[in-house]
Amino acid sequence: MLPAVVKLCCGIAYPHLRTMTGLQRMAVVVIEISSRRRHHPAWARIQLSAEWIQSYMGLVQPASNSTEARKEDSTAVPLEDKDLFYVNQGQEALRRALDILSDQNGWKTEVVEDNGDVVRSKAMPGGGGGSKKVFRLEGVLDASPEELYGALFLRVEDMHTWNPSIHRIKVLKHVGPETVVTHEVSAETAGNLIGQRDFLSVRHSCRHESCIYLGGAPTQLESFPLQKGFVRAEDGPTCIVIQPVAEDSGRSRITWLLNMDVKGWLPKSIVNQALPRAQLEFTRHLRRHLTARAALGR
Template sequence: MVQYSMSAYNRNSTARHAAEILISGSTEQIKGVKSTIQPFSSVRRMFCLFVTFDMLFMGILWILYLNSKSLKHECTPDSDAQVMEYIIFLSCFVSAWIEVWILDLKVLPKERKWKEGNSRILHSATQNERTALLHPELNQDSIPDQPFYSPIDSPRGSDDESGGYGSYRSRIDDFQSLPNSQRGSSINLASSAEDQAYLQKAKEAHIQIQSILSETEGWKTERKKNNIQVTSRYFKGITGKVYKLEATINASVQEIFNVLWNGIDDTVKWNTTVIECRLLHSITSSADIVYSVAAEGAGGVISSRDFVSVRSYEIDGNVYCCASKSVDYSQLKPVKKYVRGENGPGGWVAEPIDENPDISRFIWILNTDLKFMVWTPQTVLDTALSVVVMNIFFGLRGHIEKQKKRISNTTFSTENHNLPIEL
């Protein structure tokens, strides 16, 4: 129980001060959102430039054709002229159809998604202001921190039963909820409105990951090798395909957690698909913001992309789940060197196999938008991203095996060093 060591006046004064800080931060956030709202989005601007160029090109093509026809009317057969007219006409029709397709499937969905993101930020900021005003008695001293459960203080312990992917799906609702969730802890007024928005994003990512894992049908096999399988499918409310890797790995869930979560700064040592990966901002003990740069692909044809994502983990007994999603981080703006990509809901799940703690079932979820300037065939993306997911798993497995060998050799060397010398 929290002990109150200050008078009621001081408590109310502190609460009012905390509320003023929160209101100030969220108001600045609202102003920032309003300042970023543009009457003409960048994707629509690019589309208009494309349409303008297409119109000019077709106009010039028709002018050149008509001029050449009038100059060579006597020596050019009428049949050839008609064929040329048909070709130009069909080109105009196909071009217009492509423009409509791009507008309907690329431009409008991205604008809609951008508007929804701004609406969520505004809603989150308004909610925080309302909470601070309606409940001034809440302050940093009266609200104990309730971070995510860590591997050490998990409430379920290691006695919980595990029964494969099915058991994980059946226990989805048993995961400890994120801060600021309806089933979770109270709002911490000491944290900024921006951090609260990040935690809300993390909560959304976990909900979407749970929804993805609960679907067992409709998956298309993209790649399969031994006990490793990569599948994909579309989900309502998620842009682009979701890729899922399922495999077994000779490692405990704690070893996987240490590499993927605690060893974020060492990711480039084993993950060949990234050239930079680092921690940007720690929100709670179980939520942070990371920055990563993907390596070039297809022999340099696909340039490097960088990503800024919020990630968080939850633990249910001996099942570990980490979810992540792209966020806008004000302290790290996009740079000209890289194309800023956008990650949808992604992450990983690790669960021991039956009663063997040294072997784990492992799932990796990937959903990403590489922000190509031109349309790219889906088959090309399926091939490239399924290979990326495979390489990530191979790198993780190899890295853990090397760590185990290093520890084993160190132990063996120490034991030999302590052996008595026989004369």
């Protein structure tokens, strides 16, 4: 994923929330969710449970079915305040991205592929009083949600081995089992209209029932300033929603919101042409990677 539910207490400072008792915290969350369920169809599909609410308030870690994630869970330690910043940032990115996806108005079809993949775009307010496009890809992949979670989050540093548009991704910081800070460098490939960029991002993952949510946003890390020779682009808030296909547990439906500021002095027309193409190319490479792993029995 070119640089990743839900921070549930929009507008409430997290340090203040941490001083509340568990029941007080849960009450605040329920009030916020109830408000969102009335206004956003996507939120209305989320079922309330004590365990789910607590997981997003940091009271318990979101459960994972994967062996890789369970190993990491077993060594989890309480987060320090400085690390909670990244967890908050990842959760907030997911919340904002889902708000964009839940608004069905204004989406225009950009590309429809023969395999059923569809890319739509929507104009959103941008910096300086202008507007920018965000892109939404929807498709079905021959892989379970767990397999996609492994490819897109747990093994993110391996992504360059199957996606030629990525030169490298390095995890700079682990913040619990569900949040990481990464540095990504895009590849200098023929036909790349945007050119080489680097990204410093927070990536966050969580799940509810059979759905998996991956989100991300640009971030800062004092030990990793701007790198010489690169244009630092920003991707986010962004998310990928992974849902099993009802009639086939070995297939998944993905919805990917791409919300990128490539920086530099590129014309909008070039950027708006390149980004949906990048989504489709990424998905093609992901399909090939999943097919190759399946052939090897992985």
